[in-house]
Amino acid sequence: MITINLDKVDLSLLSKKTLSETINDSIQSIPKLKMSSLKVLVDKELKINNGSKIVTYRIYNNGRIVKYIPKIVNKKLENKYKYVYFDKEGNKHVLGIFTIFKKPLYKGDKDKFVNLISLEEVPKYYKEGKYQYHFNVDSPRSYLNEQTLAGFFGAMFEVNYLDISCNGFSHNDGSSKPSRSHINGNNGDFKYLRKDKSLPCGKGTSLNIIKTPDSLDYERQNKWNDALYKFGWKSMLGWSYKIKGKTHYLNHITHKTKDHYHHLHVQGFEPLFKEIKE
Numbered sequence: 001m002i003t004i005n006l007d008k009v010d011l012s013l014l015s016k017k018t019l020s021e022t023i024n025d026s027i028q029s030i031p032k033l034k035m036s037s038l039k040v041l042v043d044k045e046l047k048i049n050n051g052s053k054i055v056t057y058r059i060y061n062n063g064r065i066v067k068y069i070p071k072i073v074n075k076k077l078e079n080k081y082k083y084v085y086f087d088k089e090g091n092k093h094v095l096g097i098f099t100i101f102k103k104p105l106y107k108g109d110k111d112k113f114v115n116l117i118s119l120e121e122v123p124k125y126y127k128e129g130k131y132q133y134h135f136n137v138d139s140p141r142s143y144l145n146e147q148t149l150a151g152f153f154g155a156m157f158e159v160n161y162l163d164i165s166c167n168g169f170s171h172n173d174g175s176s177k178p179s180r181s182h183i184n185g186n187n188g189d190f191k192y193l194r195k196d197k198s199l200p201c202g203k204g205t206s207l208n209i210i211k212t213p214d215s216l217d218y219e220r221q222n223k224w225n226d227a228l229y230k231f232g233w234k235s236m237l238g239w240s241y242k243i244k245g246k247t248h249y250l251n252h253i254t255h256k257t258k259d260h261y262h263h264l265h266v267q268g269f270e271p272l273f274k275e276i277k278e
C-alpha cells in the first residue's frame with residue numbers, strides 16, 4: 001500500500017477525481033523510483049498544480065505526456081502553454097512558456113482547430129546537469145503543434161545531443177508547402193546526425209548518406225530514432241547504411257524511401273497522452 005502525505009497541500013483547490021488522477025499519473029510515470037522518492041515527487045507535483053494558472057504540458061522520461069488544465073487560467077496566459085520535463089531522478093526542468101496559435105485544422109473539418117507553436121520561440125539550448133539539448137531550425141516551416149512539441153522535447157532529453165537540426169514541420173497556418181504531408185505540425189524532418197557532431201544550417205548542409213556514407217553516426221542516429229519513436233512518432237521514412245558491406249536500415253525504418261537519403265521524416269504521431277482537467 002502506498003501512503004502519501006498530503007497535509008502540506010491545500011486540497012480544496014483540487015477535485016477528488018483530479019487528485020486521484022494526478023497521483024495515479026505520478027505513480028505510473030515513475031515505476032523505477034523508490035517509494036520514498038515517490039512520496040517526495042507526488043508532494044512536489046501537487047504543489048506544482050496547486051494554484052497553477054497556466055495550461056502545462058508535463059513530459060515524463062518514460063514517454064508519457066500529460067496536458068494539465070487548471071481550473072482557473074490567468075487571462076494574460078490564455079494563449080500561452082508552459083512545458084516542463086521530469087527526468088529519471090524525478091527532477092523538474094522548466095522549458096519555457098510559449099505562445100499558441102489556434103488555427104483551423106488544415107485540410108480538416110472547419111469546426112476543428114489545432115494549437116501551433118513556433119520553434120523560433122523555443123530556446124535552442126538547454127543544460128541542467130546531464131540533461132541538455134541544442135537544436136536549430138533549418139526551414140521556414142517552424143511550427144509544431146502543442147503535442148508534437150512535447151514529443152520533441154521528450155525525445156531530445158532522451159538522447160541529450162547538441163546537434164539536432166530540424167528541417168521543418170508546418171507553416172503558421174498548418175500548411176506545409178512544398179511538402180504535402182507535414183500539415184498541422186504533426187510530421188517533420190530532421191537532418192541525419194554526423195560523426196563530427198557538427199550542427200550546420202543552410203541550403204545543402206543536410207548529410208547525404210549516398211554521397212558521404214562514412215559521415216553518418218548510425219549509432220547515435222539509431223538512438224535518436226528510438227527516442228522519437230518513444231515520444232510519439234510511430235512511423236519514419238529514411239535510408240539504410242552499411243557495416244562491413246552489409247546493409248542495415250536505420251531503427252524503425254523498413255525500406256529506403258525516395259528522396260530520404262538526406263533527411264529523416266517522422267510521422268504517425270501517437271504519443272502516450274493524457275489530458276487532466278482540474
Ligand SMILES: [Zn+2]
Pocket residue numbers: 179182187188189264265266
Ligand atoms: Zn518529411
